Amino acid sequence: MSELLNEGLNLMLFGMGFVFLFLTLLVFATGLMSRLITKYSNEEIPSVSQPAASATVVATQQDEQLVAVISAAIKQYRSRHR
Template sequence: MDELLAEGLSLMLFGMGFVVVFLTLLVIATNIMSRLVMRFEPAAAPAVPAKGRASSSSASGQPDDQTLVAVMTAAVQKFRADRNGQ
């Protein structure tokens, strides 16, 4: 019985050690790949908004906000009505 317990314990330690080594190598490989990608990837160009688009988006933003508020208000009212009905 002692031999079986000792063998199970050694097998458990071997398996856990293998998992720890594998995960450590996986983290190291992922870090190396990340550094390689960051080194060879070209820098992203900063996005510059067009002047014409900025004014049109702010003008069209108001009706969208009002519509969104109206939809949210209707949804809350329906939820409260359904909850009170149950």
């Protein structure tokens, strides 16, 4: 029984070690790819304040359009079902 337990522990340690090694390599590979992309990318990275302001304007316009579409749909539904 002791030999079977030792084999199980040995297998568990090798398995956990392999997973740890794989995840460590994955973190380094992801970091390397991120550096390469930012180094060789031709696009300019937008500043933090610009997307927030433009996103607010777009969201407001979309909300206004959504309200108009829903209002028109309700008006049409009520006119047909009276």
